[in-house]
Amino acid sequence: MRWSFRIGTFAGTEVRVHVTFLILLAAFGWMFHAEGGAAAALDGVLFIVAVFACVVLHEFGHVLTAKQFGIRTPDITLLPIGGLARLERMPERPWQELLVAIAGPAVNVVIGFALLARFGVPALTPGLESMLEIPFGQRLMAVNFTLVIFNMIPAFPMDGGRVLRALLAMVLPYTRATEVAATIGQFLAVLGGLWGLAVMNPILMLIAIFVFMAARGEAQMVQTRFALEGIPLERAMMTDFHVLRAGDSLSDAAAALLAGSQHDFPVLDGNGRLEGLLTRALLFESITKAGSSTPVEEVMLREVPTVPLHYPLREAFQLLRASPIESLPVVAEDQRRVLGLLTAENVGELILIRNAMAGSGR
Secondary structure, three states: OOOEEEEEEEOOEEEEEEHHHHHHHHHHHHHHHHHHHHHHHHHHHHHHHHHHHHHHHHHHHHHHHHHOOOOOOOEEEEEOOEEEEEOOOOOOOHHHHHHHHHHHHHHHHHHHHHHHHHHOOOOOOOOOOOHHHOOHHHHHHHHHHHHHHHHOOOOOOOHHHHHHHHHHHOOOOHHHHHHHHHHHHHHHHHHHHHHHHHOOOHHHHHHHHHHHHHHHHHHHHHHHHHHOOOOOHHHHOEOOOOOEEOOOEHHHHHHHHHHOOOOOEEEEOOOOOEEEEEOHHHHHHHHHHHOOOOEHHHOOEOOOOOEEOOOOHHHHHHHHHHOOOOEEEEEOOOOOOEEEEEEHHHHHHHHHHHHHHHHHOO
């Protein structure tokens, strides 16, 4: 994810922090400083860091469980709204998705009870004016139990939405289970939005809008996945595309970008083998920082996911959605010669064409 930086790699998953998270820390630090001075600011910032450490452990609950089913998680990004684990794909079997979904909240349950055993229940006296007056460990315990309750709300993108979908998928077709779960999630989002409007809480209203959109997006994504079932990858990939050589300059890449509608360019070595990928965003950024005469090979992405031609289109589309790039190179059996590019735009056009042909009866 752009505007994020890496803080480490654990169990094969890169942990990244988005810059907006630092803004959140600064905002809380200022707020707590205004409330109780430097000591309160330090305590408040450390508490937010501890909360997000629990969020990371929550996400690794998903990561390690998904790994048992052969599903990799390239990275986790810490955002102000929480953690985002980018799984390559969701499990196909409902019971597997159920286990992956509940693994995250289960981690918070374990942390919460461990803190409860160590620090006990906070004494909430009537005269309590600030959360800072509650001992650190007891505050952290309360937050972990709150995270469990919040995440188990049966609405996408919360874990509860995936738990509901998994349970429904045990008795309904997967697409129908997703539609039902998404509808329930949108209904809850509308109720939450009305509640937020009634109490004039803008944060609650924003969360409701986010949940409503996420539910619709999840339903559309699943419909797309199943619409691609059985379609060969070569039917959807772009075969008329421009390539760059490792020694080409960024000005050459800019000329290629302006000459057509292609956004990302495979970069090949002298033997025609894939060396990397130059994206449009990276091209703009690199010209600004390094100049237009800089060779492409100095700025291109080198760790680029690829799929072989025989790869199922549905799985290739899932991999594309899970990757940070917008064009997925399709390679020959030697894994180096590029045969085509798969983009979300091409997949969308393929579905529209198939729907149009089905509607015309031809």
